[in-house]
Structure formats: structure tokens, C-alpha cells
Amino acid sequence: MERKDYCSMGKCDSDGLNIEADANPLSFSIDAFRASHSEWGRAEPRTRIKYPKSLHIDSYKMSDFMEEFSINRQKASKIRTLRDAIEEYVLNLNSTKHLFCMHSRLHPNFYYQKTILKIPSKLASMRKMKFPQVIIVTECKEASRRMVSSFVVERESMMRNKDCGIKNADEEVRSTESVMMDRVDRVMIGSYEAIEKYLDEVTNKGEIQNLAASVKFVVLNGLEKLSILSNYNDFIMSIVKNFNVSWTRLIFMYNFVNGNENLLDTIRFCRALNKEGMFVEVDRPTVRNLFETIQFQLISSPDDKATDLSLKENNTTGSLLSEENYKKARIYSHPQQQKMRNCIKLIRELRNEREKSNNRNKKNRRERILIVTANHKMARFLMLAFHELNASADENSRYMINTILEYDSEEDVELRNFEFRHGKLDVLVIDWKSIQSVIRGTVDSVIMYDRPHPMFFQTIMETEMENLTSRNCVKLKLFIFFNATEDLFLLPEYIKFLEKYNKKVPDWFQTHYKKFLIQWKFLQDLPTKATTR
Amino acid sequence: MLDYFNESKQPREEFERKMDWCYQLKNIISKHNPDWLFNIVPTGSTVTGLATKNCDLDVAIHIPQAARVLNIEYDNIPEDEMKNHWRRRQLEILQIVRITLKNDEQIRSRINWEKGVQLVQAQIQILKIETVDEIECDISVVMEPFLSSMHNSFMIWHLVHIDQRFAPLCAVVKQWGSSTGVKNPKDGGFNSYALVLLVIHFLQCGTSPPILPNLSKVYEGCNFIAMNDMEYPLLLDFDAPLPNELPVIRQNYGTVSRLFLEFLHYYHKFDFSCNYISMRESRVLSRFNSPNPNVRDEKLKEVYIEDPFDAHNPGRTVRNLRNIRKIINETLNMFIPQKDPTNSIENQRKNFHFPQLNDIILMKTSQEYNNDVREDFGSNFFHNDAGPSTSTDIF
Numbered sequence: 041m042e043r044k045d046y047c048s049m050g051k052c053d054s055d056g057l058n059i060e061a062d063a064n065p066l067s068f069s070i071d072a073f074r075a076s077h078s079e080w081g082r083a084e085p086r087t088r089i090k091y092p093k094s095l096h097i098d099s100y101k102m103s104d105f106m107e108e109f110s111i112n113r114q115k116a117s118k119i120r121t122l123r124d125a126i127e128e129y130v131l132n133l134n135s136t137k138h139l140f141c142m143h144s145r146l147h148p149n150f151y152y153q154k155t156i157l158k159i160p161s162k163l164a165s166m167r168k169m170k171f172p173q174v175i176i177v178t179e180c181k182e183a184s185r186r187m188v189s190s191f192v193v194e195r196e197s198m199m200r201n202k203d204c205g206i207k208n209a210d211e212e213v214r215s216t217e218s219v220m221m222d223r224v225d226r227v228m229i230g231s232y233e234a235i236e237k238y239l240d241e242v243t244n245k246g247e248i249q250n251l252a253a254s255v256k257f258v259v260l261n262g263l264e265k266l267s268i269l270s271n272y273n274d275f276i277m278s279i280v281k282n283f284n285v286s287w288t289r290l291i292f293m294y295n296f297v298n299g300n301e302n303l304l305d306t307i308r309f310c311r312a313l314n315k316e317g318m319f320v321e322v323d324r325p326t327v328r329n330l331f332e333t334i335q336f337q338l339i340s341s342p343d344d345k346a347t348d349l350s351l352k353e354n355n356t357t358g359s360l361l362s363e364e365n366y367k368k369a370r371i372y373s374h375p376q377q378q379k380m381r382n383c384i385k386l387i388r389e390l391r392n393e394r395e396k397s398n399n400r401n402k403k404n405r406r407e408r409i410l411i412v413t414a415n416h417k418m419a420r421f422l423m424l425a426f427h428e429l430n431a432s433a434d435e436n437s438r439y440m441i442n443t444i445l446e447y448d449s450e451e452d453v454e455l456r457n458f459e460f461r462h463g464k465l466d467v468l469v470i471d472w473k474s475i476q477s478v479i480r481g482t483v484d485s486v487i488m489y490d491r492p493h494p495m496f497f498q499t500i501m502e503t504e505m506e507n508l509t510s511r512n513c514v515k516l517k518l519f520i521f522f523n524a525t526e527d528l529f530l531l532p533e534y535i536k537f538l539e540k541y542n543k544k545v546p547d548w549f550q551t552h553y554k555k556f557l558i559q560w561k562f563l564q565d566l567p568t569k570a571t572t573r
Numbered sequence: 574m575l576d577y578f579n580e581s582k583q584p585r586e587e588f589e590r591k592m593d594w595c596y597q598l599k600n601i602i603s604k605h606n607p608d609w610l611f612n613i614v615p616t617g618s619t620v621t622g623l624a625t626k627n628c629d630l631d632v633a634i635h636i637p638q639a640a641r642v643l644n645i646e647y648d649n650i651p652e653d654e655m656k657n658h659w660r661r662r663q664l665e666i667l668q669i670v671r672i673t674l675k676n677d678e679q680i681r682s683r684i685n686w687e688k689g690v691q692l693v694q695a696q697i698q699i700l701k702i703e704t705v706d707e708i709e710c711d712i713s714v715v716m717e718p719f720l721s722s723m724h725n726s727f728m729i730w731h732l733v734h735i736d737q738r739f740a741p742l743c744a745v746v747k748q749w750g751s752s753t754g755v756k757n758p759k760d761g762g763f764n765s766y767a768l769v770l771l772v773i774h775f776l777q778c779g780t781s782p783p784i785l786p787n788l789s790k791v792y793e794g795c796n797f798i799a800m801n802d803m804e805y806p807l808l809l810d811f812d813a814p815l816p817n818e819l820p821v822i823r824q825n826y827g828t829v830s831r832l833f834l835e836f837l838h839y840y841h842k843f844d845f846s847c848n849y850i851s852m853r854e855s856r857v858l859s860r861f862n863s864p865n866p867n868v869r870d871e872k873l874k875e876v877y878i879e880d881p882f883d884a885h886n887p888g889r890t891v892r893n894l895r896n897i898r899k900i901i902n903e904t905l906n907m908f909i910p911q912k913d914p915t916n917s918i919e920n921q922r923k924n925f926h927f928p929q930l931n932d933i934i935l936m937k938t939s940q941e942y943n944n945d946v947r948e949d950f951g952s953n954f955f956h957n958d959a960g961p962s963t964s965t966d967i968f
Binding site for chain 1: 583585588592605606607608609610611612614615620622624635636637638639641642643645646657660661662664665666668669672675676692694718720723726727730807808809810811812
């Protein structure tokens, strides 16, 4: 056989590699390498990570504002997805308002094609209408063709409504599939130019009123390109004019990812088409279920804690704590003391749980615990404190603990991550700025020792928590130490956080929420009080 | 399909640049680590003949010496502990290489420092580098004496030269796989190597007469190609011809396009639940009765492909075989004209649009309309300070 030398690697000889030769363990040591190359300097600290700021927690979110115009306002139960909202609007809601939908997909028919195919066929057949019930308007011929294919595939997968004919207005000839099954074309899909031509034809035949009576919904795609598509807004105006007297409702689809138009201008334009008003719905992404459990641990004020202890003392001995003992109890109940005790207890419980699970499943897996603190001082303090405790504990209860801090070098972080994932490191304590440096898919439990920085609340609690997991990995167990005095203002955020992940709000939140409202009102009234003095 | 392959394959100039990069890498690492005995081995499609333009370069630092030193350092310790020491050693070697790249004047200027040098601590630890001449290189450390990626590449290289249809068929299958999601290991599809093995297996066992031989079987005892991870030649010469002529058999004259259709048909019908592909034996065998305990004990993976040389299963990434079959079915259906209601052959012919190459390799499937959104736009969209001050501004 002729040898071809095009792009040949040549020889690859591994003979002589499988020996120690002059190497020793230090030959592969990063520390020894750095020491022998001191002219290259020491390991540098890592580049500072710029975490995106979360929305100001005291200001009104756009999503909260949009909620005012959602169909949810008219329903007792909460509709979560855009798909469900459109289904509710089309099949159940009795309203003359149009619907404006903001979505993120390239192919918006994902949100409505199943629903439209579910529209009952008996209405059309009873009236023996030759006109469609739904008109779907696309930007161009190619989009129509793609959408028709998609509708046909969807229809074939459904158990019922297989007689729903789908017509492509951009094609002259009646499609094979309609002819084949002798279907009534209940859905018409076409580019706005083709639909316009169709409307003109029907108008010329004097049947526009019949068409208007038949068409229940008109879906207008591509609103994000309103000014780019020539005459699209004129077309929309003519649709409104033709279907004004009937009960035809319009569904506007706006892709906010590719939006060229100013969203508000587009909403205003659509809103102006109907004096009855308009619903606004947004495509909310599916929230990944990141957490196995979210548990809040209350850190009370020293006075409250000391008072609790005093009352307990009273219950057992019949008398309250003496003044001296009360003072000691206050010192003992300092928030840092409470947190430390809770943390130690949590670590012990988590490790015990893991051991039981290992025994049950005949595995040998470590419980990997991440403790997140406010800054590197607290992280170092915790590490030293736990080292001391470990030294005095019995051998079976000991665990390895180390830190990743914002000033650590890349190499140190990599080695700690390695130890955490593959080695013997059980507890990793970090300052919150190092959260992105923690290796993904490794953490089992997270203890939020200090409150998340308010300016980065969502970044830490949502984005970075998600980054700690990976798609196929275990869900996190999250423990949050909630300081009843200092963290009160974060209560609404914690409630939204719990709702987002479909977790129960602790019962004791109610009491603290009332305190929060009192404080909030006080702060809001403050400038008024100043001016009236 | 042949034109597509010829237009998209890696040009010689690009290959030479990559080899030059490997050569420089070896020299610089050796300069700063004179104790090390190692090879810099480029592997993967770059060296097999299946590469396309601008494809990534996979490089292995083959350094069994590091394992030998470890074995002396940690004598008689449990296997899992030794495994950790191995991984740690691999990590430190990569860290040393990274420091070298950052500080050695000769090679430093060749790296694109805007992208930096990233150490990825995944199951396999790699160093990701991009050079200024746009070579995207992944460097891994292999301490086992048997470098399986090199032997796989050697085998594939020879198969590419045995039959000129193999490479174009792989190119089309890979591109079709990328467009449809069949080749998407992160989301439950096949990885690139597994797809190539599927093509090889098909050309060995799915065509009649077969098109590709089992080189390990044909050249057993010639010390030319690896038999397994214990029995293999130390020297691989990509330039050397085959030791002997291949056995002469009846020729298969199928075109690449026909082979592509047959490939789809073969795997559409393949029962992965009961059977697995043995690349070593070039056979389809029963999963339940396999002589290989790794195969018998594997209950979770939908697809099992027995690697030609070592113990791993390249088909392990597949998590949704049903979807893959659906996609294969949709592709096959593109070649079948829809029946005309009037039974007119002429109408059928008129309405049928025979797929062009682009229809296949840029194919979009019905899956696209039903997948969940992967990118989270919604919550981030609303985290925006710009908004109306009052609701009456809009309404």
C-alpha cells in the first residue's frame, strides 16, 4: 500500500520513558520548582473577580411591576410559565383584552402551538366555516414554512384533534397534508405579506365579516422587529381594523433577546390598539431545583437569648437567673458565640448523617462542607478556632479544614480544590469573594455563616449557588444563620428566595417580618418627620 | 460529500503549525525540567487525518516516569489513595508547565494572554491554551505507560488510508451529529471519538462486503499495532507502511452517500440494550453474556462500546438513546417521499424534494421545538435599573 505522508505525525517513541532515571519526588513538586526558579518570583494572587451587582433590594423590580398586568391577577392560582399563561388565555379566560408576550426563544411557536391545536374542532364543523379559526403571522416565507412543519409534527404526536388542517398562506397550492386527510384548515400560517394578500382577496369577495366571525385569535410574531420589517406596523393596524367588530383577540410575541425595538414603545403601540387593555406575560425560565434543603437558624440578640435561658432556669428551679449569671449568659449568647456553636453542631450532624448513609449504601464518601463568611478575617478566625477544637477532639470526630481567601494564589486555590474534591479536606472556609473559585460539582452542604453582601445578594444566593453545582450533581443542603437584629432588612429577599425555589418559609419569619415592617415604615417616614419639625 | 470533506479538512499549513507548537513545548519544558523523561504527544483528529480546519489540538504529556517515582515514594498503600497521589502529581505537573509558559521568554510570546492559560480541574485535569496563531490546545498529563489516545490515533490514521471513504463519511457523520445534537456529550449525546468508532464498526460489520479490517487481528504478533493496554509496540511510526498487504476480499463499491444512509439504518435498528459493540473483536456481542466483566456489570449506561485497547466505554456519555433514534428516524424520513393521496407517482415525484448535503449536515430536528431553554435570560433581563417610574408611563 502506498504510504501517504500528508499530515503525518512521524515517529512516536515511548521506549525508555518508563524508568525513574534522575527524577525524585521533588522533580514534580510545584514548591520545589518555584524555589529553583526564584528569578520568576512568587506565586501571584489571583485576579480579582468582579461579581455583578444584584438589583437593589429595596427597589421595585421590573418583574414585580410586570406582575401587575399578568393573567395571574385574575386567577387564584399562580401560572408559572408563559406556555401555561397562553393556554389559560386561549382556552379558559373570558376577556376582550389582547395579550403581549415577552419570550426568549428563536421559535416562538413553542409557546402556543400545542394550545392552538387543542382548540376544539367541533365549533368550526358546526358552522361549516371555510375560514380559519386562528391566523398566525410570521416575518417571512421561510419562517412560515418552518412553523407549518412544526405544527404538523406536533399534531401528529397528539391523540386528538388530528383533523385540524394547517394551511401555509405563502403556498399557492393547498398542501398535500390537508388534501390527504380532507381536513378543514383551521389554522392559517403565513408571512404578513401573504396574510395581507389573503385579507385583500377575502375583502374583495365581500366575505371579510365572515372571516372576522370565524377567526378567534391572531398571533403576531416578530414584534421585536416592528420597525425593520417594512409595513409591518401598517399591516397590524389593518388587522385591528378588520377584526375590530368581532371577538378576535390578538397575541403579540416579542423576543426580548433579539429585540431591536424599544420594549416600552412596542408595548405602548400594542396597547393603543385596544381600549379594553392588555395582559402582559413574560417567559420565566424553569428554575432548576438546586437545593435538597434550605434551613434558617435564628441567631437571637444576647438579651433575648439570656432571657430565654433565664426563663428555662425558672421552669426548672423556680427562680430566674441572678444578675451576675444573667450577665454571663449575655456574654455567652453573643451572636458570634451562637454562630460558632451552631456551626460546630451542624458539622457534626452532617458528618454523622453522611456516615450513616455510607453504612447503608456501603460507600465511603466524605461530606464536603463549605462555610461562607463575610471576609478573610472571619474565615481565618473560624479555621483557627476549628483547628483548636479538632486538636482536643477524639480521633474519630476530627476533620480536615482549610481556607480559600481572596488573596490566595491560583496554585494554592487549585491545590485546596483538589484536596476538597479528591483528598481529605472535609470543611472549606471561604470569604464570599472566593465563592467563584470553589470547584464546581463538589460541595454537599453550604453554611452561610454571615449574611450575603446585600449588594450581591442574588449573585451569591442564586448565580453562585448554581455555579457550585453541576447539572448531574447532588443538590445542595443550605444552612443560613439569620441574625434577628442585623439581618432583618434581608427578610423580604429571603422570602422571595424561598418562593423561587419552592421551599417553605419558616413559621418564625412572621414575627420578624412584623418587626421589619415597623422598621421599614419608620425609615420611610423619616424625611417627612425632619421637614415637619 | 467528498467535496465537503476536501474543503473542510485541516490544511497542511495548519498541521505544520501545530507540530511546531508541540516541538517548541517539548523543548521549553525540557529546558526547565532536565530531570523529566517525557514525550509531548499530539493526539486526536489533528493526527488521525479526520481533522477539520481550526479544530482543537489535544496534547498529552506522556510521563510514566512520574508514576514510577510515586510508586517508590508511596509503597504499599491502598489503591484509591494512590489514585489521589497520581492526580495530585498530574496537577502539579500542569502547574509547573503553566508557570513555564508564563515566564519563559521564548514561548511566552506565542501564547494569547487575553484568553490566558486555564487549568480545568474536571475529572481529567487539563491546561487550556490558545496561541497567538489561533491554535486551541488542551494539554493533559498521562502517567500510564500505555498512552491509549496515541494508539487509537495510530489505528484511525491507518484506517483513513486504507479506504478513502472513511474520512469523508466521518466528517459528514460528525457534522450531522453536531447539528442534530447526536454529537453532544454534555447533553447526553455521543462524543466525537465514539462517533468515529461507530463509523468504524459499521464499516467492519454493517456493510457487506466489509470495508475496513480489524488491524489488531490482521497484524497480530507483528508488533505493529497495539493488541490491548498490556501488549503494544513502544515505537509507532505514522510514516511506515503496513507490514504486509491486507487480505484480499470482494470489493464494496458503495458511495459515501449510500454508506451514510446505510449507517443510519444500521444504528436505527441496533439494539443497544441487549448488545454492545466490541471494537476488539469487531463483533456485536451480548451485554449479558460478555466475557468482559466491565460490560456485564454495566447496568446504567445505555450504550456500551468496548474500546479497542483499554477498559473504558466511549459510549458512556449517552443518556437519551431514544432521542438519538428519533433523530436518526427523522433523517431517514427525509429520503422517503410522502405518499400521494391520488397514488400518482408523478405528483409524488413533483412534491418530493430530495435532500441536499446541507439539508443533512445542517439539519434541524423537531427536538429543537421541545427542548427546555438552556440559557437563563429571564431573571437576568429583569435585573435592570432602567424601567418606568410609574405604571401610567406605559398604560
